[in-house]
Amino acid sequence: MTNIEDMLVLTVFFREACGTRTANARVVAGQYLGFSAILVISALGAGLLPILATCTWMLPLLPSLHAAWQVWREYRAVGEELEHAPERGTGTGVLQVAAVALANGGNVGV
Template structure:
């Protein structure tokens, strides 16, 4: 195994997924006190990231599941989830804070992960295509190991007392804002709907 390739994989993953730590922390805050939150978020993160890797590997071999023009429209996923979370927060605005949010679901986490990583596919494809099968296997293995680290870091940040207090008080507001922002950013940067 080439240490240079491992180092490049670590760097590429970190640069393309740094924003996921914030989103993961928000999901952990949303599921705080609920059973199986860590398992749900971990499975959702792996499912979404497997979708990203699957699309990137297939495209590196010349197959594409999504036309390039469709990728910006992935922004509709976090936008819809953000609007849903905002409506829920508004409907439950007078409830005690601990009742204002529902626990995240595997599919919601996966959808946000995949949509937020849609632009990563464009970065991964040329790297995978030029690294050969063995190099691509190293990238995929390192990325999958780092997903676990990212989930652990998201959980760590969400459970720090100062951060946990802020997230428990404002997480039901911040999560929809972040999801809507990600959705709009993906749509605008990709030129969806002529934006």
């Protein structure tokens, strides 16, 4: 099911790219970057598993830190106006595609 989901998400990204060459290149680069991150994390995880097993008590802190970061960013953004609306048809960024590819995972464990 992961491959089907990945194809659907990539179809949406390519549709947002509107056929422009640079936007399509960003989608492809983001997909490669995301999958490369999956491979790096898997390799690091295999080597660092004994060390990280002693630090699992810190995992519940991650959502709290993320929420605090978001609140701080929103607090700083209060009073600032949006200078201009984003242009239509520019597609998605490399890091956005990479984040989705990383979140979607892969068949690395298979």
